Amino acid sequence: MRWMSAAILCWSCALLSPASAQTRQEAAAADPAKEHVIWVMSDGLRWQEVFRGADPSLLIPANNDGQPIDSYAKRFVRATLDESRKALMPFLWSVMVPQGEIYGNRDKGSDAYVTNGLNFSYPGYNETLTGHADPRISSNDNIPNPNVTVMEWLDRGWKKNEPGAHNLTAGFGAWEVIGGALNAQRCGFTVNVSYDPLTSIPMTPKLDLLNRWKLESPRIWPDEAFxxxxxxxxxxxxxxxxxxxxxxxxxxTDDWAHGNRYGFYLESANRVDSYLKQLWDFVQSDPEYRGHTTIFFLPDHGRGSAPTGWQSHGKDLPESKYIFLGAMGAGVPARGELGAGTPAMRQNQVAATVAKLFGRDWVKETPEAGKPLPEIR
Ligand SMILES: [Zn+2]
Known part of the structure; x- marks a missing residue:
């Protein structure tokens, strides 16, 4: 997806009762044998909207393909930044951050960034999933990832140690290149992307409808479903x-920004927040997951600044390297919104952090990978 600027394609708690059980700055270590991870990425979602909410200066028709945009101001802009960001992403700011932590608010001195130097999608997905940048991943071409992702490695280990175990790992992507990033041909677990129907598990009425919806709806982007x-x-x-x-x-979030539709971009961010809530509600409702699940939330890259840079990202927009990372769950301390004095977080640290929750050492396996975040355990 992702960048289409002229020529380049960018795409680019067991009820740990929220505050009480985790008011201290450390979390109890996760139990690797019982742990689950839900890992969510929203392509090209800017740290600016996450931490400041909708930018009133961008709410003009010129940033919305000439279409009216006033209604978005009513929905998402409030008197203060704190209120505005809560209006845009209510779950993130009312539940996820108070019970967990979030890196990347540059206004408060917290640094979070990608290390691949390219600031577009496939390099960012590769960095996140493998823990290191790779100069071979220098375009958004849908090539099978030559690197083994931490997901593939963890899944192989589980299958080896637990013969007969199945469907322990799965990856879903709106963009078809996620299939390449995960190396769907090799990885050995379910990967479902773009408009492809999901057929690897027994059909359910809901799944049948979703599969039909994907096949029969108009396609705004040929390589990416809604x-x-x-x-x-x-x-x-x-x-x-x-x-x-x-x-x-x-x-x-990436597509609508490239399409100069700030209103749709905001709505997409708001929907992603509701998806995080639905995931967490499920976790709380299920005894296997409750108290044994960590959720991560980050983008593959940032974007440029207002007034026009927000539409794009890439090497030529150095500020688009800045991202954010939210985390909550059994192994995550309730540190809230991180600020000055917190060590910088790099996108290449996420893979090893995920492995650590399962009691595995990804850096030992892949020495070029970034180290796990020390506070998550
Ligand atoms: Zn993009």
Whole structure:
């Protein structure tokens, strides 16, 4: 997806009762044998909207393909930044951050960034999933990832140690190149992307409808479905298969920004927040997941600044390297919104952090990978 600027394609708690059980700055270590991870990415979602909410200066028709945009100001702009960001992403700011932590508010001195130097999609997905940048991943071409992702490695280990175990890992992507990033041909677990129907598990009425919806709806982007069918397909997999590790990549935040539709971009971010809530509500409702699940939330890259840079990202927009990372769950301390004095977080640290929750050392396996975040255990 992703960048289409002229020539380049960018795409680019057991009820740990929220505040009480985790008011201290450390979390109890996760139990690797029982742990689950839900790993959500929203393509090209800017840290600016996450931490400041909708930018009033961008709410003009010129940033919305000439279409009226006033209604978005009413929905998402409030008197203060704190209120505005809560209006845009209510679950993130009312539940996820108070019970967990979030890196990347540059206004408060917290640094979070990608290390690949390219600031577009496939390099960012590769960095996140493998823990290191790779100069061979220098375009958004849908090539099978030559690197083994932490997901593939974890899944192989589980299958080896637990013969007969199945559907422990799955990856879902609105964008078809997520299939390449995960190396769907080689990885050995379910990967479902773009408009492809999900056929690897027993059909359910809901899944049948989602599959038909994907096949029969108009396609705004030939290589990327809307977020909703992707998310609800992943949800159906989660509920029926109970994977240990679930990865979901959503794409509308990037597409609408490239399309100069700030209103749709905001709505997409707001929907992604509702998806995080639905995932967490499921976690709380299920005894296997409750108290044994960590959720991660980040983008593959940032974007440029207002007034026009927000539409794009890439090497030529150095500020688009800045991202954010939200985390909550059994192994995550309730540190809230991180600020000055917190060590910088790099995108290449996420893979090893996920492995650490399962008691595995990804850096030992892949020495070029970034180290796990020390506070998550
Ligand atoms: Zn993009």
């Amino acid at each position: 977020d909703a069918p992707t998310f609800y397909t992943a949800m159906e997999y989660l509920k029926t298969q109970k994977p240990r590790l679930l990865y979901i990549s959503l794409g509308e």
